[in-house]
Amino acid sequence: MTLPMSPFTVGPEDPRYLELSHSDNHRFAVEPAEFHLPRTPDDVVASLRKAVADGRAVACRSGGHCGQDFVGSPRRDLVLDLHNLNTVGRSAEGPGVRIGAGATVDQAQKALFRRWNASLPLGACSAVGMGGLVAGGGYGPLSRQLGLAVDHLHAVEVAVVDESRDVRLVTARADDTGDLGDLFWAHTGGGGGNFGVVTAYEFRSPEHLAAGPIGLARASSxxxxxxxxxxxxxxxxxxxxxxxxxxxxxxxxxxxxxxxxxxxxxxxxxxxxxxxxxxxxxxxxxxxxxxxxxxxxxxxxxxxxxxxxxxxxxxxxxxxxxxxxxxxxxxxxxxxxxxxxxxxxxxxxxxxxxxxxxxxxxxxxxxxxxxxxxxxxxxxxxxxxxxxxxxxxxxxxxxxxxxxxxxxxxxxxxxxxxxxxxxxxxxxxxxxxxxxxxxxxxxxxxxxxxxxxxxxxxxxxxxxxxxxxxxxNYARLRSAKRTWDPLNVFHHAMSVEL
CATH class of the missing domain: 3.40.462.20 (Vanillyl-alcohol Oxidase; Chain A, domain 3)
Structure with a gap:
């Protein structure tokens, strides 16, 4: 049995490939030339930059719970599996928390409660990844009290590809205007696989819901x-x-x-x-x-x-x-x-x-x-x-x-x-x-x-x-798509059209 060249690269010969080749829905197989398992946002940028430069088709996956064949079809050369981007910590500036896109709902919810007695309106399925949940709006058992997950979104960090095929990390915040404001807004329910690779989210609850110095809603007892x-x-x-x-x-x-x-x-x-x-x-x-x-x-x-x-x-x-x-x-x-x-x-x-x-x-x-x-x-x-x-x-x-x-x-x-x-x-x-x-x-x-x-x-x-x-809202999403993914690098059967 041939072992992988790197612990962060998995090819068809790797014993992990079989598990990675199936997401939640086994109707569809995800069988790229290789999976990359980045540990940091910079790893995402490096993998994406090389893939784009080589003209390779690329997709990303967080928890793998998309019910349709958006990651495997059309066949990709590279799939970025983000499950290692799962840290939960304080925001670098001001109140709030930063959650990696590969964290699961269970990981996020436990960390929020045990560290800060805080909560967010996340989903009921504990194994769903934050990257996909939040991209589509996100709701769960606390939503009637707290709203959608994106109602608490304060910033999104995303790797994007411009017209010259350059790849860079961009952080778009809730108070941004112009193109950055559109990028932030597009991630408040515009769906996954449309604009770039989300590496992390930052959350800060609306003022009428926030409690304590962490700036999030309080968990009930x-x-x-x-x-x-x-x-x-x-x-x-x-x-x-x-x-x-x-x-x-x-x-x-x-x-x-x-x-x-x-x-x-x-x-x-x-x-x-x-x-x-x-x-x-x-x-x-x-x-x-x-x-x-x-x-x-x-x-x-x-x-x-x-x-x-x-x-x-x-x-x-x-x-x-x-x-x-x-x-x-x-x-x-x-x-x-x-x-x-x-x-x-x-x-x-x-x-x-x-x-x-x-x-x-x-x-x-x-x-x-x-x-x-x-x-x-x-x-x-x-x-x-x-x-x-x-x-x-x-x-x-x-x-x-x-x-x-x-x-x-x-x-x-x-x-x-x-x-x-x-x-x-x-x-x-x-x-x-x-x-x-x-x-x-x-x-x-x-x-x-x-x-x-x-x-x-x-x-x-x-x-x-x-x-x-x-x-x-579709017209504004298309405008954001034209600005932030002009080469249509990120696409699938129901992606936002240029």
Whole structure:
């Protein structure tokens, strides 16, 4: 067995190559001529400079959780895997923290809490990399209280390539104007793989949320956490539609910022019947509501007067333990699996007919090992900002959904893709098979990318893919692209166009 020439370079002969050649979604292989594993931002610049000078196709990867084939296709000569850029420390100037783009959500959240009793609204999936999470806007269980991750972004350090093929590190800050201001803004939800290689982020919370000298939001002392299982055997269609309608209606009533109800976040995993159950995961800040009345009333309201039966577990936990209890780690049936996903922002409750469509598809004959729709709480502090304040424009939704299926065998690709497409497109049949910007929906989340939106056979609406993700912000993103990546070095199937 041939060992690598350098501990920072991995080629096909290296025993690490097999692991690196797969990201989270095993439908797609990432098989470059070599991987580089930089340890510092200067390493990124050096690798990128040589690759550009040699005319080599290049891409980068943080946590590897992109659901589409944006890193491996078109085939790259070099992939920069950033997982070694994972330090968390104080900002060099003023309050705030600097977090390497290769740090995972778990690494960042633990460091923030243990060092400074601080928190950021990061995602629930602990293995996701910060580089990808923040690039797409970033949200999680604290977002109704604290907003999106990018609402706390203060600076971004990024390696860029200019027209003369020169590579340099640039730091763009929240108070920058002109081209630098556009570069910063583009990283507040413009998606990954578009403008350069992010090496680090700096965070400083908005003044009304910041606490203490670190300049970030304070972590609560305790959380109420509940996981409630609803057996499908006790869930007829009428009960199902009622529970779903009430879930959304509660969020419609409590979508404004600065209310006690913003301390509650819920993820409703509406699993296919072959799993045996549906599962609701709920957390609430116990410092806001020590008795947990908001959580208790929310959960009780969903099933009152229906046949549905909820089996709860959980309790009051310290903050870090509670967040880990609620996390969605990489484990179980999704590991090593092939998968597909879609998304939607919801401005209002779907119709009963739409919920009936969902019920029928979830009770169909389907062999999926992990097939579900996940409805997540949204709104609250997220909705304080205007659509153009950040590149992430969806600022008046009450819920967000993720549509997902996973399987192992490549021979079952069309079966599973067909099931997911059939469900999603029938659910949104009234708006061309996709959640257009309108009265009830507001497009899709770029961190759950879906190349079906490029295809007129699946997106039959009049809104192109980039409007579904970026709405009117796309023009400014294209302008930033022309300025900061004029050679289109960084591109993929759904990258911002020159």
């Amino acid at each position: 305790r959380l109420h956490v509940q996981k409630i299982v609803y057996p499908w055997a006790a869930m007829d269609e009428e009960s199902f539609v009622t529970v779903m309608r009430r879930f959304f209606a509660w969020h419609e009533r409590h979508g404004a910022p600065e209310t006690p109800e913003n301390s509650l976040f819920a993820s409703f995993f509406v699993n296919h019947r072959n799993s045996g159950f549906l599962q609701l995961m709920v957390q609430q800040d116990a410092d806001v509501d020590p008795e947990g009345k908001i959580l208790r009333d929310f959960v009780a309201s969903l099933t009152e007067g229906t046949r549905a039966v909820g089996i709860p577990r959980g309790g009051v936990m310290s903050w870090l333990t509670g967040t880990r209890y609620m996390s969605q780690a990489d484990c179980g049936d999704v590991m090593g699996a092939r998968s597909a996903s879609k998304s939607a922002y919801h401005r209002a409750t779907p119709t009963d007919d739409q919920f009936s469509v969902l019920h029928r598809h979830l009770n169909s004959d389907h062999p999926g090992q992990a097939s579900y729709v996940m409805f997540n709480s949204y709104g609250g502090e997220i909705n304080r900002r205007a659509p153009s304040d950040t590149a992430a424009p969806q600022r008046d939704s009450v819920a967000k959904s993720s549509w997902f299926t996973a399987w192992q065998d490549a021979s079952m690709d069309e079966l599973h893709l067909g099931w997911l497409r059939g469900l999603y497109e029938e659910f949104f049949a009234g708006t061309g098979g996709v959640p257009v910007t309108g009265d009830r929906t507001d497009g899709c989340y770029i961190n759950y990318p879906d190349t079906d939106l490029l295809d007129a056979a699946h997106n039959r609406s009049e809104q192109p893919w980039h409007h579904l993700y970026y709405k009117d």
